[in-house]
Amino acid sequence: MTKTTSVVAAALIAISTQAENLRITFGAEKDLASSAGTPTQNKDIAKPRIHVQGLENGCSLDVQFSVAATGGKPARMGMGYRLDEGYALTFRIESAVVSYADGKTESVSGRFISVAGNNQAGKFTTDNQGKSITLKSTTKGNNRIRNIVAEFDLAVTGSAAPVVQKATPKPAAPAKPKPAAAPPVVKTESLKLPRLFCDHMILQQQTKNTFWGWAKPGEAITVKASWGAEASAKAGSNGRWKLLLETPKYGTGHSLTIRGAKDTIKIKNVAIGEVWLCAGQSNMGWAMGNCFETEQDPDVNLPNLRIFKSAREHWHEPLAVQRDRLSQWKPCNPDSAAETSAVSYWFAKKLHQELGIPVGIIQQAFAGTPIEGWMPWELQKDDPRAQAHKALLDASAERQVGSGTTEQKALAEFKKLLAEYNAKIDVGETMKNSVKPLAPPIITKPATLGHQYPAHMFNAMINPMIPYGIRGMIWYQGERNSKDVPQAFHYRNQLAQLISYYRTTWHEQSGGNIAADFPFQFTQLPSWTPPQTDPVEGLSAPWAVNRESMMEVARKVPNTGMAVSIDTGDATALHPKNKKPIGLRHAAVALKQTYGKDFATSPLFKRKTVDGRKIILEFDSVGSGLMAAKPGKLDTFAIAGADQVWHWAEAKIEGNTVVVSSSKVRKPVAVRYAWAMNPSQRNLLYNKVGMPVSPFRTDDWPLFDPDAEIVTVKKPAKPEKKTETDWERPAMMQ
Structure with missing residues (x-):
């Protein structure tokens, strides 16, 4: 048998790759x-x-x-x-x-x-x-x-x-996967639709939704809806067609008929309502079934809450069709809810209840992925940090090359050569322990490191979705980009860049029917690592800096919103099981900002006033007032003078302000609140509807020296037989 090498997502070494296999x-x-x-x-x-x-x-x-x-x-x-x-x-x-x-x-x-x-x-x-x-x-x-x-x-x-279907051998490089016919793919002999267009789908209400697919070049295509709308298009020379179909106000029980020259496809049980895209890392994908028992919902039979969940995919070039053959729209029930993102589920259910209309969520999550992987390379090719990230991956691949390398030797060598790289990326996320013998010197079609590579999740998971009709997007990512303080600080630039590109691309490719500033919400990072003991954590707290990056984007980029999650998380587990508060807080942000409902969101620091030995802090979104999480003094504030030495502060709520002071600081100039990796066990500040105040700082002092040695966060050891328990927090009164 001829020995060949095959690179696939889960493979270490492939020994036999016959076409009949x-x-x-x-x-x-x-x-x-x-x-x-x-x-x-x-x-x-x-x-x-x-x-x-x-x-x-x-x-x-x-x-x-x-x-x-x-x-x-x-x-x-x-x-x-x-x-x-x-x-x-x-x-x-x-x-x-x-x-x-x-x-x-x-x-x-x-x-x-x-x-x-x-x-x-x-x-x-x-x-x-x-x-x-x-x-x-x-x-x-x-x-x-x-x-x-x-x-x-x-x-x-x-x-x-x-x-089995025979594959076309491609000895020079790993063969590109050939899409196979599977139930979720709606197609006939000459007419094919993306996986998003299938039974139980949901369309964004009261807009012109983009429909597209493939047929024979020049073939005329007509889409007719049960509500009376109809539109036509002709397939281009590459077989692709695209048209706009107007949707009415929300409703259910609709159908669509897509007709070509010979073939017809009918899509049943179509809903019209609000559609949100939910993307990010593993915490966005963390399933309902893996959350605390107290977060399990006994009422999940919600036929008008629709779920589309994609598998984790990455690819070296933009794809027109998802490689995942099993993706399809599903009504919410015990089976579909159990495997759905908990954050997305609680967000969507709250919208569904408050708005009284169908809601759909498109879940696109991939564990351990950096933000670089969710943007096209052309967008970030001039970013020095993105260039360095890509160069490190390319160098790791190049060092794998070796003539006559045996599988076991290659595995050992690969582990050795990637030690430096893994030290930079292993923050507890999923990354397969695999090797690619005789891999090309540059990862043009990477398998093992592909989910770390720039643009790869955008290519495989986002690009095939554009320009499906959506109202807005929720983003839960950032852990992978918070290994050190400089990286976490740079995240504010990258997140703003991603938001701008997604908005512009969806707007343009939808013919202007998706808003150029569609709502974009993101999850501020929760708490992680051992609880805070120092007034302020510096280079050892990149997550604190990432939280500031997100708050800055929320302030400066129009029509964005942030769900504060500082009171969730775990001291050792990177994947906390308390996701319900995050989903409900995202819903509150959307209900207030997008749908104009009377909901409160998390207070953000607004301004400070120095009054002798005190600093008075004011906030946005205070609502009916501020409160502490529990009885006792607020012990999460730090104060400093011009010497930049931080001390624990006395903090008191006075009306809608907080007054901060310390006997050790005669002339205070700055305050920081919850500036640590894990301040969750201290007495945090909330508004009176149970929304936590975002961590913040009032100073603009440099957070790091670009010429100094970089300090990276270490994954804490998990105690033997540890049982994760949820933390107490004020109830959300809305």
Whole structure:
């Protein structure tokens, strides 16, 4: 058998890549994928089974595995298998059976080609036949390998050969995935629509919505709606067509008919209402089912709340169609809600309740991704920090090149060469522990580092969505761009740039029907790392600086809003389970700013007045007044004189102001509030409807010396058998 190298999202090393093979990745439901057909997976930890339907000639496939752990039972989390220090997991193919349309069955052979986890240390071995594969953890301390996925090929030959769709070999570089027919993709022989256009979809109300798709060049296309609107277009030389269809006021039970020269597609159960795009890192994607039990909602049967969730995708060039074959609109019910972003869900449900109309959310989240990955490269190519980020990734790929490198040697060398890079990017987010033997010197089509690469999430996840009709957008990202203070400070420039580009692009490509300043909201970072003990944390608190970056964008960029989350988070977990307050605060921002409702948002620092030995602080959005989170003194304020030495301050609420002083500062000039990585356990300041005040500073002193050594935040060790608990906070009275 000829040995080749294949780079795929979950692969370490691919040994056999015959055109007849069906490739399947399993181990975590969200990463489940196959090169043809639609795979599903049972939830048995020790005996998982994968069923693939929708193969050619009416065939389906069933593969039975066994999973055993040396040193204990197989441990599986909601995101995949988990492997503790010194343990090993062995995956074995027990059987693989093809079922034909006539009822006959046939056994087929298969072999494992890879196993991968997150960025913790591990090594794998496989038997000679590839029937089993073992991953052994070499982690130290409290580290674990998480999110483990295994990939295997089924060598389908003989009478079973027609089961899989043949791929076009491309020896010079990894082959671009070929979209396979799957239920969510609405298409006929000559007419195809993006995955956003399917049953249960929701359209933005009272505007001209952009419809697009593909047909034969020159073919006339007509879209007719049950509410009476109709529009036509002709496919261009590349087969793409585009038109505008007007929508009325909100409603449900509608349908759409898309008709070409020969073929017709009908879309049923269409709703019209408010549509919001929700994008960002893993905390945006953190599912309802993984939150605290107290945040589980017993009332999730909401047929007029519609959810579109995309898989995590990245690609080296802009895509016109999502590669994710399973994306589709779903009405909200116990199954769809459990896997939906908790922040997005609580935001959408609150809008749905308060406005009394259908609401749709488009969830686009990818763990561990920097903001650079969510913007086109052309937009940031002149940014020195983006250039340095890209150069570091390119250099890491270049150092992988080696003639005749064996898989195990390449893995060891790859881990060694990426140590410096990983030290800069590992802030606890997901990154696969994988290697690309004989990779090109520049990551033109990266797999392992692709979700770190500039533009890659924009290319694969955002570009295919433009210009679908939306009212606004929610953004929850920034952890990955807050490794150090200079990086966190620069984030204010990048976020403003991203907002401007998204708005301009959606506006222009929608023919001006999506507002050029559509509402854009973002989540200020929560608390993380051990609780605050010093009055002010300096270079050790890049998250405090990132919070300021977001507040500056909220102040300076029109029609933006910020959900303050300083009273959520966890001292060790980067993915806190208290997402409900964030979603509800985003809803309050939207209800006030976008929909004109009487809702309060978080107070922001407005101005200071120095009065002798006191500083008086004023705020916006105070509402009916200010209050402390709990009885006792406000102990989160720090005060300094011209010497820039910070001291804990005495702080008192007087009306709608806070008066700050210290016996140690005779001539105060500046105040900082909650200026730390994790000030959540102190007595925080709120308005009387339960919205927390944003952390702030009144000074403009430099936050870092550009010539000094950079201090990076360290991921705190997680105590053994730690149980995460939610923190007490004032109830939101709206």
